[in-house]
Amino acid sequence: MIAEAVRRSALAEYTERFAALSAADGGGLSIRELPFASQLNLRADPKDKGLMERFADVLGFALPIVPNTERSHEHRRALWLGPDEWLIVGSEGQQAAMEQELRNGLSGALGSIVDVSANRTVLEIGGPKARELLAHGVPIDIDVRSFGPGSCAQTLLAKAQVIVERRDESAFHLYVRSSCASYVASWILDAASDQRQV
């Protein structure tokens, strides 16, 4: 029996500070960690039509092949990371089941499926000021007109690698490496405090 109680997310110690910031900002900004999401790194040949169809059956949607876009169905999402690489995201605790389903879909074709659930944690940055906050550290154009809902990108936040995913008009998910998570959290709190002075 796997003990969920002993798990500790990478940003556990930031929970209160994020909550305080979100409360202090009166709805302009809300920040929270979404810990323990199931995440699988999938590498496969997008030109293998049969394989892509099998994955589509497993996931309920076709893997995105347009760069920097994502597809989703119910609680599963696939983020395009590269021409032959995706991050498959699901609800907490689904990684083993998802891995088995994808492996069935792979069915011996060339590719790799790796459980990376603990490799990154997810930060949700929401509210009307979310984009403005991220613009202090994310060097790409994340304006809704160029990076609308359904967009994702591997980029930087300040000096840390992140995957930025736009969930809707005003909410972003940042996928942050576990070891860099406290750096990213400290950076965001610092930038947010500065932003409120403006």
Place this chain on the structure above:
Amino acid sequence: MSRLAAGGRIDRTRPIRLTFNGTPYRGYEGDTLASALLANDVRVVARSVTYGRPRGVFSAGIEEPNALVQVGNDTMLRATQVELVDGLEAIGLNGRGRLSAEPDTGRYDKVYAYCEVLVIGGGRAGITAALEASQSGDRVILVDEQVELGGRLLGAGWNDWLETSLTALRSQPDVRLLTRATAFGQYDQNLVLVAQRRVDGGRLWQVRAKRVVIATGAHERPLIFANNDRPGIMLAGAARTYVNRYGVAPGKRAVIFTNNGSTDAGAADLKRAGIIVEAIVDVRAGDAVVDTGGDEEGLRSVVIAPLTGNGPRREVECDLLCVSGGFNPTLHLFSQAQGRLRYDEGLACFVPDAPPPNVAVVGAAAGDLAGRGQGTIMPYWVVPSDGREWSTHFVDLERDVTVADVRRALGTGMRSVEHVKRFTTVGTGSDQGKTAGINEAAVIATQLGQPIGAVGVTTFRPPYVPVSFGLMAGRNGGDLFDPIRVTAMHPWHVAHGAVFENVGQWKRPWYFPRHDEDMEAAVLRECKAAREGVAVTDASTLGKIDIQGPDAVEFLNRMYTNAFDTLKVGSCRYGLMCTVDGMVFDDGVVMHLDPDHWLATTTTGGAAAVLDWMEEWLQTEWSDLRVRLTSVTDHWADVAVVGPRSREVVAELFPKLAIDPQSFPFMAIREGETAGIPVRLHRITFSGELAYELWTPSWYGLALWEAVMAAGEPLGITPYGTETMHVLRAEKGYIICGQETDGTVTPQDLGMSWIVSKKKPFIGQRSHRRSDTARLDRKQLVGLLPVDGEQLLPEGAQLALQPNGAVPIKMVGHVTSSYRSAALGRTFALAMLQRGRERLGSTVYAPLNGHVVAATVTEPIFYDKENVRRDS
């Protein structure tokens, strides 16, 4: 007081106190330091850099070369740009500014911004361009370096038009107006850097624009004549700005010296403000100011004479001389963006010729000088010196460069404007020669009898204005200077007093002192625990690469010097990697998890480089190999349980696991679970002891660590850091890539031929047959035992074969690792030594400051040569 009773954009109901050079003054909200000083009749603001001549306010803006001040730790600010804030304390510069030794406490920030249209300059042309662009719904950013938008209009009575236009702009949701924001660099693909001044700090805007509209206006330029640098001499447009915008009369009795029509309106404004205009000296009418008189307080009089013939000279008393020599379109950014300039004879200035792609120039910057009222201009630059030296004809006020300096440069044979700039330093001040650059070209042209267009201007380079290092750094300071990477167990390490070491971006425990132990005592204790009992360390920082695919074995065989064909599922093997030149690159343990599934660890610092290296070979050279890689470094936490009693701890944690040496031998992998935590166990050692590395997804890392500590507690389990790890591995002669190796060391040099396959090809193999890698006098890895077992060799110490001799002594090697060993009861070291293996048993010498340490050369293994402990 020279404050006018009414008028201007200052708020007379909001007085502001300031001190200048320790004397208290009063200004108003809306003032700059320069306008407040003029209002308080302070004429001398600073002293010039070379000659120490008194200097006053010369301009009303960014181009100011004279009125340089220090405010707090900010040195070399332009008084014309310093906004008054209550309690401002400013000091005029006496020559050079001095950098403060104090840390910059300003708050700096950076923003990445994207837009379809970036308009640089918020004067009439810029506002008009922004209004036009905003109609399309595009994202528009308008930046202006002043406190308010409006540019020259602020001093020219266009308030109604301004208000209407700005209201229209502000109503557009996709228009962003930035004030106090100076565009200082324009780079490829319309990347424009903008420095924004903020209270106690600044913000760097990194703007990427589809189209840039340059509406930067024009800088008025002075005429050059003898003693043209006295306080009281200022640009004619600036005098008008002080009257109209700041409600200040910069003098009581004025003379105007001009060669164009722009001074007409200014003269009228001055008169309206009650300033007596004593004379208007117009080059177009054949007259010139040929010299000025004055004292330490500045200008007292001017000498006026006809330009030709021997007409009468007359001296006119005055305290203000307004000078206009025409206008220079502000094309610094345009030129930075590779736009070409041409000289326009009619306008007497350089104008844009061929703009770069997606860049437009509008308004005065484009040569439309009607707004400035230039009218007809008679190109004129330097008033002859009346038979005297040219040493008070200042070309560059900030750098104290005169016509005499330029003549000297030309006298040495220099002809290029770039050479003259470097010889004289004209244009190299913090104002970047905004009022001097074109005049330099004109002086050269005049002296050489060439057209100005042929002389040209010097290259414009960013930054357009001085930019502080703090602004460049943004918020990447202090703890945010660089990412600090920590493991899942970091909170435990902190709570238990670990001293940390930086390893790349990681914070790793260095050692865990107890009470008031020093490092040496702590490390000896930790080493003893690992050798005699049980100890534990956090190895989570190791790089980890997941490798899947049917060709994984072939891939690994090519990447590593040793072969992996025979490695069974459920087992690990140490691997060594070389670069193409045959030099050791990285090492780690490769685990065989499933038939087509492997995992390779790398050194902590090498993780990213090794993954890049592997991907490069897969993608560019071996695209036929059916192998895919994924970084999993952060997914796993790794707890290394080390020591002769480690088996007891593992048995306690995994009661169902068969862990006797036969069931779980050295280099085997097992799966287990403890307290609900899923764990992959590996019998790997980096200490030479019986040891287990317990891997778990990082979110269980802390819980697993605590479970290990609890299980080991009855045995006195001891946490240890990187220093003990280093000592333990060095006692066993295990190398650390980057410590024993430096990119010039082969596996053979390290005595590791045993790991270099002769049966299969691998990266670097051919280089091992080069004559250089095969030569006999290469440095080879050896052990060193100082003759005095208490003496610790410093790492990096050079080695010689004689204890003394004629300097320079021939150096034959260097110490790579050196420690005190609890197990050996003495010091020891590893070294790279020429022909080292031939020298076993001999003595080498490390000449240090004032003394020499003798050491015996040994095999590079000091402990358990038979590996009995490791395999137990």
